[in-house]
Amino acid sequence: MREPAGRTAPGNGPWSARPVVSGPAGAEPAGRDFRRLHPITPWRRTWAVLAAVAAVVLRDPRQAGEWSGHLTGWRTVPAVAGLLVVAFGYGFVSWWFTRYRIDEVELxxxxxxxxxxxxxxxxxxxxxxxxxxxxxxxxxGVASLTLDLAGGKDKLAYLTERDARALRAELLARAAGVAPDSGEAPQRELVRVPPGALAASLLLRPATWGSVLGSLLVAVGLPLLTGDWFWLVLALPALAGTVHSTLRRFAGEFGWTVAESPDGLRLDHGLLDRAHETVPPGRVQALTFQQPLPWRRAGWVRVRLAVAGGGNDVLLPVAPWGVALGIAGRILPGVDLTAVPVLPVPGRARWRAPLWRRFASYGADAEVFVTRYGLLVRTVRVVPHAKVQSVRRTQGPWQRRLGLASVHVDIAAGDPLTAWHRDAEEADVIVAEQAARSRTGRRSAPPERWMTDR
Amino acid sequence: MDPAFAPPATGWTMPSRALLRMRRVVLVAVAAPVTAAVAVPVGLLVSPALAAVALVPAALAAWAWRALGRNWRSWGYAEREDDLLVRRGVLWRRLTVVPYGRMQLVEVVAGPLQRHWGIATLELHTAAATTDAAIPGLLPPEAARLRDRLTELGEARSAGL
Known part of the structure; x- marks a missing residue:
């Protein structure tokens, strides 16, 4: 890595503890532009200690009662106060020693x-x-900032909302290669999921239905059969779990908005806990469209995106096909998924995968590699050639007898895409073409710093 | 031979024969005591004729001896202009294509056994966890050459994620 100009040179080789800065007095070198988190942060840690104590007491009340047996009456107050002071002290010290700084190359x-x-x-x-x-x-009025890097993620909690937004804008501006103080990029809303559609889509989920039906079967069917109402008690928690998870998902995906800005895709969502995500251009490794069976009549689809480093993977919780394809076109410019050929699996694959074969297909054009599969949940996966990491061809003994082979395309986030059971010779062509395409796709890929030329 | 696994223009390079020797020695080192442990007690305590049951592990070992040979012959790699090909497998055949620009890390690994036989394994890692390209049984000079060449090509053609 090249040392960017303007950074301080290290003092005594790699072991020097602090960069040497020439300047007045040199006190707190390079420390002036360090920033600290919001002062509310220590209270959060205090709360964590109290929560841990509460957890111990709740888990084993008798033991805790013995321990605190002599803490009767007036002694309880100083004990709790002391605990609070210690917890806050710990929180304060760790807050004091946490600081961050941003420059041209790193946070x-x-x-x-x-x-x-x-x-x-x-x-x-x-x-x-x-x-x-x-x-x-x-x-x-505070917020946390999470950075997804290819190798993992890091979280700054908490900052004031204004600071969090400013820091995000600065990080994105630096990553884009423009002036760091150019401020928040303007955004244009592309789609907003109506609450009604979201609620309906969650109620139509197979998981919801399965769980409710299963619970009802256990709660009503088994008591009628056995005359034992004990089963009702068993089914209620399962039902409550389903309701809870559905409500949770509704609250989390409420008001889902996808917007477009020069800094990339903006996702805003949440009823109580609000989340705002920004995915810079060219960071999406793959897109997945999923359509569970009950959604087919409404023509809805769920869209997920794969970003290296993980994090949220939902792009659109529910949307009509047309809207979803429109968004996909914004993320992968120049890609028309409806124009990508759909090549079915050869008929002789019925001896290897009788049912699967009918719903699996593969297709590729100059921009993307597309696989389709799934009977109950129809799935379409799309990866731009520029994001393909490696290509594999596999052939089991049964496949070889039938003259078939599968081609896998590895990506940096999540499972590989697989064109199952292609004709063996076709598979060779796919592998060769895919290797060539991912090479040319990379050459024409947009620059890492998306507002610059390189 | 299946055309897909036919050699590319430059031809497949095979791993060193030392890899096969090492695996066969390990096989014998495991199979011989097992055969003896079956044959000797049965022959002494039950009847010498029944000691023939020891033929079962012996036959398995003989089959494994041949299988190791076939597996060794299935391995091969080829350096093309823009990517590296690795093929392997007898029943389950695999061919992996890794473009040089996608390589994040090149690793040379040699355990105590491999060091004794003077071979090493080269592992290639891309940003995808599912890339499974590794070349076993490389002689040290070849491993070093390949490592340097791949690193150099990887740098020259490096692309972001």
């Missing part, structure tokens, strides 16, 4: 009291930036 985060830990997050490896505001944080 640096120092943490740890006894064991110091410095993280250097390279801005050019940025895959996505999230600003999250859980309910409690929203009430206090």
């Amino acid at each position: 640096r985060v120092d943490t740890g009291v006894l064991f110091r830990r410095t993280k250097h997050l390279r801005i050019d490896r940025l895959q996505a930036v999230d600003v999250n505001r859980p309910l409690a944080a929203r009430l206090l």
Whole structure:
């Protein structure tokens, strides 16, 4: 890696503890532009200690009662106060020692009291930036900032909402290669999921139906059969779990908005806990469209996106096919998924995969590799050639007898895409073409710093 | 031979024969004591004729001896202009194509046994966890050459994620 101009040179080789800075007095070198998290943060840690104590008491009340047996009356108050002070002290010290700094190449985060830990997050490896505001944080006007890098993620919690937005804007501007103080990029809303459609789509989920039907069967059917109402007690928690998870999902995906900005895709969602994600251009590794059986009549589809480093993978919780394809066209410019050929699996594959064969197909054009499969959940997966990491051809003994082979395309996030059971000679052609396409696709790929030329 | 697994223009390079020797020695080192452990107690305690049951592990070992040979012959790699090909497998055949620009990490691994036989395994990693390209049984000079060449090509054609 080249040392960018303007950075301080290391003092005594790699072992020097601090970069040497020439300047007045040299006190707190390079420390002035370090920033700290919001002062509310220590309280969050205090709360964590109290929660841990509460968990111990709740798990084993008798033991806790013995321990606190002599803490009767007036002694309880100082004990709790002391605990609070210690917890807050810990929170304060760890807050004090946590600081961050941003420069041209990296976001640096120092943490740890006894064991110091410095993280250097390279801005050019940025895959996505999230600003999250859980309910409690929203009430206090703070937010957390999560950075997805190819190798993992890091979270800054908490910052004021304004700081979080400013830091996100600065990170994205630096990653894009424009002036860091150019501010938030303007955004244009592409689609907003209506609450009614979201609710309907969740109610039509096979998982919801399966769980409700199963619970009802156990709750009503078994008591009628056995005359034992004990089963009702068993079914109720399962039913409550389904209701809870459905409501949770509804709250999490409520008000889902997809917007477009020069900094990439913006996803905003959440009823109580708000989340704002930004995926810069060219960071999407693959798209997946899923259509469960009950959604087919409404023509709805769920769209997921794969970004290296993980994080949220939902692009659109529910949308009509046309809208979903429109969004896909914004993410993968120049791609028309309806124009990609659909090549079915050869008929002789029925001896290897009688049912699967009928719903699996593969297709590719100059831009993307597409696989389709699934009977109950129809799935379409799309990967641009520029994102293909490697290509594999596999052939089992049974496939060889039938003259078939499968081609797998590996991507940087998630499972590989597979064109199952192709004709063996066709598979060779696919492998050869795919290797050539991913090469040319990479040459024509947009630059890493998307607002610059390289 | 299946045309897909036919050699590319440059031809397949095979792993060193030392890999096969190592695997066969390990096979014998495991199979001989097992055969003896079956034959000797049965022959001494039950009847010498029944010691023939030891032919079962012996036959398995003989089959494995041949299978190791076929497996060794199935391995091959080829350096093309823009990518590396690795093929392997007898029953389940695999061919992996890794473009040089996609390689994130090249690793040379040699355990104690491999070091004793003077061979090493070269592992290629891309950003995809499912890429499974590894070349076993490389002689040290070849492993070093390949490592340097792949690193060099990887740098020259490096592409972002």
